[in-house]
Amino acid sequence: MLNSFLSMKGIDKSFGKVNALKKAEFHLKKGEVHALLGVNGAGKSTLMKVLSGVYEQDMGEILLEGRKIRIRSPKIAKDLGIFCVYQEVDTAIVLELSVAENILLDSIVAGTNMFISKKKLNSEARKALKQLQAEDIPVEKPAFMLSLAEKQLVLIARALISSAKIIIFDEPTAPLSLLESTKLFSVIKKLKANGVGCIFISHRLPEVFEICDRITVMGEGTLVGTYNTSETNQEEIIEAMLGTSYHNDFPVRTHALGNVLLHVKDISRGEKVRNISFKVSEGEIVGIVGLVGAGKTELAKTLFGYSPHTEGSIEILGNTLKLKHPNDAIKAGMALIPEERRKEGLFVQETLQTNASFPNLQNFSRFLFMNKRKEKSFAKVIIERLQIKTNSTEKPLVHLSGGNQQKVAIGKWTSLDSVLYLFDEPTKGVDIGAKTDIYRMIREFAEKGKGCLYFSSEIHEVLGISDRILIMYDGQIVKELSRKEATQERILLYASGGKEQ
Amino acid sequence: MQAVVKNNKLQERAVNFLFKFGAIALLICIIIYFSSISDAFFTYANFTDILRSISIVTLLALGVTFTLVVGGFDLSVGSTMSLSTVVTASLMVWYEMPIWLVLILPIIVGVLVGLVNSFLIVIIGIPDLLATLSTMYIVAGFHRTYTEGYSIYNNMPLTSGETAPGQFSEAFLWIGQGRLLGLPVPVWVMLILVVIAYIVLNHTRWGRILYMTGGNEEAATLSGVNTRKVKFIAYTISGVFASLAGILFTARVGSGQIDAGTPLLMEAVAAVFVGYSVLGIGKPNALGTFFGAAVIGILLNGLTILNLPYYAFDIIKGTVLVLALAVTYVYAKKRFTRA
Numbered sequence: 001m002l003n004s005f006l007s008m009k010g011i012d013k014s015f016g017k018v019n020a021l022k023k024a025e026f027h028l029k030k031g032e033v034h035a036l037l038g039v040n041g042a043g044k045s046t047l048m049k050v051l052s053g054v055y056e057q058d059m060g061e062i063l064l065e066g067r068k069i070r071i072r073s074p075k076i077a078k079d080l081g082i083f084c085v086y087q088e089v090d091t092a093i094v095l096e097l098s099v100a101e102n103i104l105l106d107s108i109v110a111g112t113n114m115f116i117s118k119k120k121l122n123s124e125a126r127k128a129l130k131q132l133q134a135e136d137i138p139v140e141k142p143a144f145m146l147s148l149a150e151k152q153l154v155l156i157a158r159a160l161i162s163s164a165k166i167i168i169f170d171e172p173t174a175p176l177s178l179l180e181s182t183k184l185f186s187v188i189k190k191l192k193a194n195g196v197g198c199i200f201i202s203h204r205l206p207e208v209f210e211i212c213d214r215i216t217v218m219g220e221g222t223l224v225g226t227y228n229t230s231e232t233n234q235e236e237i238i239e240a241m242l243g244t245s246y247h248n249d250f251p252v253r254t255h256a257l258g259n260v261l262l263h264v265k266d267i268s269r270g271e272k273v274r275n276i277s278f279k280v281s282e283g284e285i286v287g288i289v290g291l292v293g294a295g296k297t298e299l300a301k302t303l304f305g306y307s308p309h310t311e312g313s314i315e316i317l318g319n320t321l322k323l324k325h326p327n328d329a330i331k332a333g334m335a336l337i338p339e340e341r342r343k344e345g346l347f348v349q350e351t352l353q354t355n356a357s358f359p360n361l362q363n364f365s366r367f368l369f370m371n372k373r374k375e376k377s378f379a380k381v382i383i384e385r386l387q388i389k390t391n392s393t394e395k396p397l398v399h400l401s402g403g404n405q406q407k408v409a410i411g412k413w414t415s416l417d418s419v420l421y422l423f424d425e426p427t428k429g430v431d432i433g434a435k436t437d438i439y440r441m442i443r444e445f446a447e448k449g450k451g452c453l454y455f456s457s458e459i460h461e462v463l464g465i466s467d468r469i470l471i472m473y474d475g476q477i478v479k480e481l482s483r484k485e486a487t488q489e490r491i492l493l494y495a496s497g498g499k500e501q
Numbered sequence: 502m503q504a505v506v507k508n509n510k511l512q513e514r515a516v517n518f519l520f521k522f523g524a525i526a527l528l529i530c531i532i533i534y535f536s537s538i539s540d541a542f543f544t545y546a547n548f549t550d551i552l553r554s555i556s557i558v559t560l561l562a563l564g565v566t567f568t569l570v571v572g573g574f575d576l577s578v579g580s581t582m583s584l585s586t587v588v589t590a591s592l593m594v595w596y597e598m599p600i601w602l603v604l605i606l607p608i609i610v611g612v613l614v615g616l617v618n619s620f621l622i623v624i625i626g627i628p629d630l631l632a633t634l635s636t637m638y639i640v641a642g643f644h645r646t647y648t649e650g651y652s653i654y655n656n657m658p659l660t661s662g663e664t665a666p667g668q669f670s671e672a673f674l675w676i677g678q679g680r681l682l683g684l685p686v687p688v689w690v691m692l693i694l695v696v697i698a699y700i701v702l703n704h705t706r707w708g709r710i711l712y713m714t715g716g717n718e719e720a721a722t723l724s725g726v727n728t729r730k731v732k733f734i735a736y737t738i739s740g741v742f743a744s745l746a747g748i749l750f751t752a753r754v755g756s757g758q759i760d761a762g763t764p765l766l767m768e769a770v771a772a773v774f775v776g777y778s779v780l781g782i783g784k785p786n787a788l789g790t791f792f793g794a795a796v797i798g799i800l801l802n803g804l805t806i807l808n809l810p811y812y813a814f815d816i817i818k819g820t821v822l823v824l825a826l827a828v829t830y831v832y833a834k835k836r837f838t839r840a
Contacts, residue, residue, distance in 0.1 A: 304723070306722065306723060325722075325725075325727060326722055326723050326724070326725050327725035327726070327727060329725075330724075330725040331725075336723055338723055343717070343719060343720070344717075344719045344720050344723055345720055345723065346717070346720055347713055347716045347717050347720055347721075348717075349716060349783075350712075350713075350716060354709070354713075358709070358713060358724050359724045359725060361706045361709055361710070362706070365705070365706045368705040368706055368707065369704055369705055369706075370704055370705060370706060370708075370709060412724075
């Protein structure tokens with residue numbers, strides 16, 4: 001440990017009452033590729049933000065080449081040679097400028113010369129790209145014409161020009177194709193050979209094992225362990241990521257399943273929904289689990305007609321649907337509780353009763369005229385039934401807590417008597433009490449013979465509520481597990497692109 | 502510490518009060534002030550006069566209200582009204598058309614402008630302000646080209662050297678100049694349309710869909726609303742209201758003035774934003790728009806009685822708009838941060 005190039009020791013960071021990091025540790029050797037892994041909320045991003053100067057730690061110290069350093073701002077981090085290649089490359093690239101100008105952006109901004117020599121700029125940029133074996137990118141090309149992979153290379157070249165010592169790659173392969181990823185890996189190997197320390201954050205285990213020398217696993221804001229890649233395997237890493245197993249206190253289904261309700265045959269839409277087939281029966285809760293970015297939300301929106309499928313077919317109770325607009329899905333008996341409830345599910349400035357009646361205005365109006373009394377009484381019914389904590393049906397939803405808002409987003413569909421409910425991350429930002437209520441609600445729907453699809457990246461939740469689990473990875477369903485077969489370890493393995501031997 | 506909290510509370514309450522009752526308080530102040538300096542102000546005759554003078558602006562403003570409800574904006578209403586004015590006049594004076602056609606064709610023109618606006622905004626995807634700014638100029642150009650820059654009046658000389666054959670019919674002029682049950686006809690037209698707009702927006706399914714589309718387009722789509730269609734309809738309604746204003750204006754002055762609608766755009770927009778905050782509703786609404794038009798109408802009427810030069814009026818109108826916007830946005834920010 002003493003000869004570490006970079007050492008982060010005992011790092012604490014809290015936001016309000018939430019402790020994002022508790023005595024977190026991370027050590028990087030010179031010229032190694034080091035993976036940083038952990039489930040959502042494990043503290044990876046926060047730790048990297050401390051390292052790149054976005055946040056300053058509350059406690060703990062950072063040593064670079066044996067010297068104690070304080071990284072108070074992103075600028076200081078850059079001056080120290082710590083660079084970050086974010087997943088959203090567009091936030092760091094100026095699209096209107098040329099490749100060369102983008103590569104030398106930092107020195108242009110910091111420079112004291114009034115005038116910039118285009119020639120010198122281009123030749124320096126070319127030199128940097130050559131080091132990355134990316135001479136095929138023309139330096140005078142405007143950045144908006146580049147592909148995502150090329151933009152990443154530009155960012156890496158920018159880091160190189162400023163003599164980077166450490167480069168953080170935050171899920172760099174998520175938007176890349178297989179070929180582009182392979183190319184990126186050879187660039188990373190080149191950087192490694194040049195003595196640059198690379199920190200590699202990824203959800204994809206196979207590539208972590210392919211490219212990284214060591215793996216550090218974080219959990220709940222602290223260090224779980226650091227492993228040499230050659231001495232460990234995927235199972236061990238997954239166990240480390242999951243930590244202590246959650247206690248499974250969800251009840252088992254007692255009612256029988258009905259007919260096949262939803263039959264999805266080989267549907268595709270873009271990169272994120274590819275050749276997906278599955279069935280849902282009446283009264284069944286099917287969990288669709290995958291890591292962030294696996295395509296769950298896209299699948300939900302495709303099923304709901306928001307971004308209609310381009311291939312394949314969707315049947316409900318044997319009828320093939322023509323889905324062009326969410327309205328078609330609603331007519332066919334579907335209801336979607338979207339992930340971003342404030343943005344997509346609710347009218348937060350409006351009252352509870354206006355929200356509750358909206359998907360089914362026909363039911364709450366005579367001819368054209370709204371029947372406000374009927375709206376109010378329905379609002380009272382769902383407040384009662386879903387135990388929404390509010391004292392008035394006329395209160396705008398902004399004043400309600402996240403959990404209560406979510407209950408409205410679910411309750412508003414109940415006047416339609418839908419047959420199939422799609423829940424996209426329904427417990428996101430919801431307190432534990434409301435969570436329990438939401439689970440109960442979903443189970444009630446199932447007992448009444450409705451079909452439920454539960455999209456989530458919270459593995460233990462899916463495991464608890466589902467009768468059957470489909471695992472998504474990279475836009476595809478890679479595995480189906482029954483409730484009996486499923487364990488957190490197996491789900492995480494498949495969700496990270498792994499396979500059982 | 503406690504003093505600060507108290508102060509903040511006081512401030513918040515003041516903002517809330519201003520938002521809810523500011524416009525009404527302003528109106529009462531204006532009425533009291535003008536009544537105290539002029540005997541001619543607070544009379545039945547003067548108030549029917551004010552109502553008549555605001556009837557055209559109110560129609561324009563109702564159109565703008567519909568576009569604001571769906572989260573858009575329409576700057577082209579003034580030009581559309583101008584176009585409708587000269588089309589109406591030309592149909593009577595140049596072509597001697599029967600009155601039903603004179604009333605229907607300009608409305609179709611309004612529908613067309615509305616459709617062009619919606620096409621640019623909804624299909625092409627140009628931001629509403631820029632799209633309607635462009636159509637504002639295009640439509641203005643059309644109406645001047647159509648009349649070759651002249652206003653249209655009874656038996657006007659034509660560029661061909663002849664005299665125009667037609668005249669404005671009595672029946673048509675009655676729409677703008679007649680009286681019914683003690684009120685001018687334009688006032689009836691305005692009141693009826695305000696009530697219809699109010700009922701549609703506040704008490705029907707359509708109104709609900711319009712408001713929800715403006716409130717959160719994505720959520721409305723995911724609730725099954727075809728938001729593109731809704732926006733198309735809103736801009737078309739706006740075009741229709743503008744053309745109705747043009748017809749009313751022609752009948753009121755008995756000629757087809759060019760550029761009739763241009764100066765009314767700002768008044769209409771100001772009316773909508775004054776109306777935004779009336780009684781703390783906090784969104785565009787028909788009754789508020791009427792109220793806003795009334796505030797501006799009364800203000801201008803009083804200033805006329807005071808003999809203020811007409812070229813200074815824009816300063817007043819602009820100030821009222823700024824005040825209304827300031828109150829609206831300060832309140833919106835407050836509401837947003839609390840959420």
